[in-house]
Amino acid sequence: MNYKSLAIIFSAVLASSMCFAQTAVVEDFKKSETTQQGKEYPQVNSEGRVRVQISAPEAKKVQLDIGAVKYDLVKDEKGVWTGESAPQDEGFHYYQLNIDGASVPDPGSLYFYGASRWGSGIEVPAKDQDFYALKNVPHGEVREVTYFSKTTNGMRRCFVYTPPGYNSSDKKYPVLYLQHGGGENETGWSSQGHANLIMDNLIAEGKANPFIIVMDNGTWARPTQPRPAQNTQSGRPGLPDGWADEFKNTLLNDIVPMIDANYRTLANQQNRAMAGLSMGGMQTRVITLANPEVFSHVGMFSGGSISTEDISKSPNFKDKVKLLFVSYGSRELENPREGSANPKTNTEALKQAGINTHFYVSPQTAHEWQSWRRSLKEFAQLLFK
Template sequence: MRTVRWILAGVFSAICYTQVVAQIVPKLLSDNKVEFTVKAPEAQKVQVDLCGTKYDMIKGADGIWKVTSNSQVPGFHYYSLIIDGVSVADPASPSFYGCGRWSSAIDVPEAGMDDFEVQAVPHGQVRIMHYYSEVDKAWRPLMVYTPAGYDEGKQKYPVVYIQHGGGEDHHGWMEQGRTAQIMDNLIAAGKAVPMIVVSANSNVRARNGGFGGGYSWQGMQNFRSELIDNVIPFVEKNFRVKKDRKSRAMCGLSMGGGQSFYIGLRSPEVFANVGVFSTGMFGGIAGAANIDLEKEVPGMLSDTKTFNRQLDVLFVSCGEQDPRISYTRDIVKKMRDGGVEVKFNSYPGDHEWQVWRKSLHEFAQYLFKK
């Protein structure tokens, strides 16, 4: 087992999660407005790009630029500084990999979501590993959450393989998604069984160049091979895990939701639990339309009894302000009308991390209890 380094779950508190320690900017104000401050005395123009909204900063006599945003909804918001036309990360904020680049972020807490924060409960660990990929022909990263007590015990655990979205990587669920905090709190409260959560980088290079992907069964083949032939064997060799299908789950957000739909539902010999969060494959994004469920997952509607028997949990979710929501509801209705046993929930929010944190929080409570 090759361990690069260890990260204790819950290193950051809510107040400094998106700030550099000892810095006071960016500052979240009481009305959920955000105050940004940048020292750039020689700059001619400075802006903050907060989730696509650009704010012009005002320069003071001391060369310090300031601006206060509009009130922000709870959740995780990427932002960048634009200094004389160049978009850069804010040195006063940690960087998070999202939107296809390392970006800054501000995390606005939501009342009642204490399970997303570090609590006085036993904490698990997040380990950064490297495994050799026969698909990429290279060493690739992996982040693995193990529950509290893993190193001291001998028991075997079920596993969730959790997938990030487009423009993100394996860091997303463990950092932006607060996976360790969510799992620590649920397990400590007895709401979820102790489980291991594995976050792989699904940006796998296609053999003909570029990256494999796309919302189709064929487009998923490179990552399917990566996951089933490389990642799962590595995890099962190096961790104490249960190796039967009922002890494995696959879930993901957006692009990862599409991967979970295709790979999870078409590989019942591998996974008995599948979660699909905010996928665009049902519609709501350019080039996507309502799909033919039977064509994409043979047997879902033509042999529904077998399909249901093979799955312990099928869970679908989406944000209520996400352009994908109406299409997702339509697909869930088609599933249910066809007799498919599917759980569904929606949460306030657009295509963003607060929705996905809530999706994992709910999905985890259904798992491995049959």
């Protein structure tokens, strides 16, 4: 055998070993906190890989669909399909199974409302998960509230968090109106976001003042007409003028009065805040710019930013708003949307103009719930001080 042949063999062995090293999976999988009671799957390992299993003897092909990537599962002799994903970011992720082309929830997971449907979710343990952990501290309540809306001429539902001690005193509280993202609903912030646990822990540690949180449904349906190239109101491609009007009117004319009438609130602008994630952040932007006399604290999580030009068109915003908080996941800033403004530059420009602004970046996360949980944690500590 000559040296050339030996070199070829060595290269092949090296390539094979490198491929194996890249695909080797650490076998320390454990059930997730989002695995249904009595079920063994889904599971997560120390690398953040998600493993699923389902019995489908007649199926020809089964895939795990998570993070916009599909992973093939392998069938055993009993017709049970098993497989796992590549490592995922820390925190909560929506996912589904694809069985012979049909996308379905995993019967082993708890269900969450996202992507405009009830489906599966998985919790990848995070190094900083302590701030939303269930602890032995005083807890508030999350109440389901139904009410009639004159704006939409129908019954609606919201969830209201009242802080620890609300039921045992006559104290009045500030209010944060906190909105979900596109394809989600009023259950998102208390279910996927753990907003109540974040607040309970911050209050117990003396890091945040107690306040009420109202979580309503801001779902918006796109009209059938063609998308415009650009919108002057949103600053984002594809959103028509007036897209947030129905929820704006519902919030101002129905939700805020209903909350002030039924809860012990400090019913004034100085003690009223609005924030939201993604679509909810964009709604927050539109509504607070148009109504700075209603909200004094503004939070936008992965939902755009406010520019000096926006402020020039809303002259009372600078004088009325006490805080503007803008946040993103670090991976979002690495891959900004085409045509979007630089949110950090916009926010810093407003600080130079004399507005109290804060810009927060969630490390090693993208457009996902871990970014927004961390954002709420940071935002809550600045509210109503």
